[in-house]
Each structure stands twice: as structure tokens, then as C-alpha cells.
Amino acid sequence: MTSSARHTEGMRMMNGLRETGLEITEDGKPGRPLVVLDLDELHGQSPETVTATAAAIERALPLTIGLLRTPLPPHLSPISAALTLTLTDVPGSELAYQVVTVPDIDGAIRTLDAAVARSPQAALACGQLLRQTVRLRTTAALAAEAATYSMLLGGSEFATWLAERGPARTTDQPAHDLVRSSRTDDHLTIVLDHPQRRNALSTRLREELLAAVQVAEADPSIESIEISGTGPAFCSGGDLDEFGRATDPVAAYLVRLDRAPWNVLDRIADRLVVRTHGACIGAGAEMAAFAGTVLAAPDTYFLFPEVRMGLVPGAGGTVSVPRRIGRWRAAWSMLTGEPLSAEAALRWGLVDRLTVNGD
Incomplete structure (x- = not known):
């Protein structure tokens, strides 16, 4: 030429x-x-x-x-x-x-x-959002994500996904806490403990996790924090049976700003280790990415299904994930919903180290 x-x-x-x-x-x-x-x-x-x-x-x-x-x-x-x-x-x-x-x-x-x-509307919203969040401070970036997510809750693409899903199930909540915390000297251990639902991020589990990380933030004598999950998966994402309950997008926006733990996770990141295994889907991958150190068992895989549902990642993922792997690779993972193996996540920087036998 x-x-x-x-x-x-x-x-x-x-x-x-x-x-x-x-x-x-x-x-x-x-x-x-x-x-x-x-x-x-x-x-x-x-x-x-x-x-x-x-x-x-x-x-x-x-x-x-x-x-x-x-x-x-x-x-x-x-x-x-x-x-x-x-x-x-x-x-x-x-x-x-x-x-x-x-x-x-x-x-x-x-x-x-x-x-x-x-899901062209959600895909475009995701692409534009990723361009914004990488340029903003954490609180402003999370506010942009919450506004976009809440807007899409009222969209036709999410309504289509809800119709395809069918009626939500009614499940009994266990009597025990869904998030357990224990302290040994200057170390705080936080465990997601709802293995029957693969530690899905329900409203109740989110509230208990928020309370636990707020304790860690408030106490400077806690020098290290570890979050892990029981059962076959670290966290399988948002509790799908709670999707569609929000009828007021403005209220949903305010709840996502005020009652989500993502901002706190970002503020304690230098002390925080998240240990992942099995399914690390949606909110599970998003909150893990806030940690200063992310460990992954060999069976871990990461997946972002929200765009297919007519939404965007809404657990801080458009903020935390691009900071680790760049907005371009984040766009690929979020737009396509293609799974990312532990080995690929390590190469990209979503994971810092692979673990063997729980080390």
C-alpha cells in the first residue's frame, strides 16, 4: 500500500x-x-x-x-x-x-x-461505563456503576431475562450467620458460610459481610484480613432468586451506594487477602478483585454474566476488575461472559497466586 x-x-x-x-x-x-x-x-x-x-x-x-x-x-x-x-x-x-x-x-x-x-443496550452501557470508572476515584466510580445498574433494572433486556428465568424460588434461610468472623491476635478471618447456595450474595449475606468488614476498617490493630468461602464455591454471584424484586430504581441506586461493602473493601485493600475456589461468578469475582492479594485454587474460574442478563456488573466490578486487568480485558470478559480459568486469571493479573492444598 x-x-x-x-x-x-x-x-x-x-x-x-x-x-x-x-x-x-x-x-x-x-x-x-x-x-x-x-x-x-x-x-x-x-x-x-x-x-x-x-x-x-x-x-x-x-x-x-x-x-x-x-x-x-x-x-x-x-x-x-x-x-x-x-x-x-x-x-x-x-x-x-x-x-x-x-x-x-x-x-x-x-x-x-x-x-x-x-443485550445491545446493556453492552453499550457496560462499554461506556468502563471508560468512566477507570478515570474516577472509587466512590465516584461506584456511584456511576450503581446508577447504570439501577437504570438497567427497569430496561427491557433485564425484563426478558427475568421472563426466561421463570418464577423465583422461595428458599428457607438458615438460622446460623451467613458470614462468620473470628480473630486471632492481629488477624481477622471472615468466612462466607452459605454453602447450600454456593455463598450467593443475598441481601442478608451482603449486610453481614458489610458489618464484618466495617469492624476490620474501624480497628487499626487488625493488621491482616482474610475472606474465604465454605462449600464448593467461593461465591456464585448475586442471589438470582432476589433479582427482580427492586421496583424503584432510585431506591436501588441508593441501597447500592449505602449498603454495599465495596467501598470498605477498597479502603482495607492493603490488609486484605481474598482466597477463592470453585465458582467465582459476578459479585464473587468483583469483590475479590478489590483485595490487595487474591489467591485462587486451581479449580477456580471467574465469570461475569451480567450483560447477558441485561445488566452490568453491579458489585463494584467495573471499578475493581479494570484496576487489575485493564478496561480492555475487563470489557472482553464482561461483554462476552466467557469464563476465565485460574491460570488465565493469573496471567492477566486478576489473581496474584495459585494455591495448592489450601496453602
Whole structure:
């Protein structure tokens, strides 16, 4: 490709971004929530074109996905940084936070396209939210997440998921505490103890966890805190049988701000170790990511199912997870709902160390 042809290609892609809105239909559905850019076509672009293209991507409302089948040239880094994420099949790209390495780019695009097509409103909200939360302090970022989550509770995509789920079950609550705390010298142990529900984050368990971590925050003589879970899983996410109970989005927003432990977890992070095993889904992965140290048993897997439900992660995950793995890889995991193994989580930085036999 000649220099003139490369310039023309770069301008075409930039102008396409400028002209691409969401194409919202009368019922509020975005007709074009996803734009795919081939970064290999931008090799050799002038610094001015690269800067202008990156700026256009930053302003774009659709999710913007880059495709890269060759190593990323350093001068294209501003474009890669501006994108929602970049997919590549180039080995050795694991250290680039902006890049998700996949075995098959075409298959990965199909996966992403199908996920976004199912819940385009939630997917767009998630993509925009991740761009905001990485730039905000914790409280402001959590407020942005709570507002987005609460808004989506009243949306048609969440209503569709509720209808597909069917009637919620009524389950008996155990008489014992769902969160146990014990102190030995200057160490506080907090255990999620509802194994029958795989430690799902019900309202009651959330309140008990909040109380436990507030004690840890208030007592500076507690020098280390460990959170773990009993049974087959650390935490299987929010209690699905409680989903759909909130009828007032504003009240839901205020509850998420005032009665969630995420802010406290962030403030005690330098003293906090979270020990994960088995399913670490949704809220389980999100709260674990706040810890200064995250340990994972080999059977641990992480998964973010909220976008498929017509929501966004609502347990602080759009704040905690990008801080560990970058907003680009967070976007891939949250938009697609693809599981992340303990080994992959270690490579990405979501986990600090794998444990063997409970060490």
C-alpha cells in the first residue's frame, strides 16, 4: 500500500467513526452497537492521522473493536488505547493490557457479536461505563456503576431475562450467620458460610459481610484480613432468586451506594487477602478483585454474566476488575461472559497466586 493509499484508508476509517451513530430504533434499540476496525490496515499512518483516529474512537458511541493479525506497531498504541478492546492471534501479546489474545480472531468476533446482539443496550452501557470508572476515584466510580445498574433494572433486556428465568424460588434461610468472623491476635478471618447456595450474595449475606468488614476498617490493630468461602464455591454471584424484586430504581441506586461493602473493601485493600475456589461468578469475582492479594485454587474460574442478563456488573466490578486487568480485558470478559480459568486469571493479573492444598 502506498503512502497516499494508507492515508486514504486511515481517513476512511476515521470518517466512518465520525459518521457512525447508534442508529437507535423507535423502541430504543441500537441498530449498530458494534464497530470493527482492522488495525493492520493502519500500518504506516502519519502521527497526525493516528492522533485524529484515536480521538474519533474516544468520541464514538458504539463499542469499537480492533483486529490485529500482526504485532502492534508502537505508533498505533494511541488507537489501541482508545478502542474498547483489541483482538489478536499473535503469540506473545499477553503482556499488553489493551490486547486480548485469542486462538481464532474470526471466532472471537462471532462470540462478541452474538453477545452484544443479545443485550445491545446493556453492552453499550457496560462499554461506556468502563471508560468512566477507570478515570474516577472509587466512590465516584461506584456511584456511576450503581446508577447504570439501577437504570438497567427497569430496561427491557433485564425484563426478558427475568421472563426466561421463570418464577423465583422461595428458599428457607438458615438460622446460623451467613458470614462468620473470628480473630486471632492481629488477624481477622471472615468466612462466607452459605454453602447450600454456593455463598450467593443475598441481601442478608451482603449486610453481614458489610458489618464484618466495617469492624476490620474501624480497628487499626487488625493488621491482616482474610475472606474465604465454605462449600464448593467461593461465591456464585448475586442471589438470582432476589433479582427482580427492586421496583424503584432510585431506591436501588441508593441501597447500592449505602449498603454495599465495596467501598470498605477498597479502603482495607492493603490488609486484605481474598482466597477463592470453585465458582467465582459476578459479585464473587468483583469483590475479590478489590483485595490487595487474591489467591485462587486451581479449580477456580471467574465469570461475569451480567450483560447477558441485561445488566452490568453491579458489585463494584467495573471499578475493581479494570484496576487489575485493564478496561480492555475487563470489557472482553464482561461483554462476552466467557469464563476465565485460574491460570488465565493469573496471567492477566486478576489473581496474584495459585494455591495448592489450601496453602
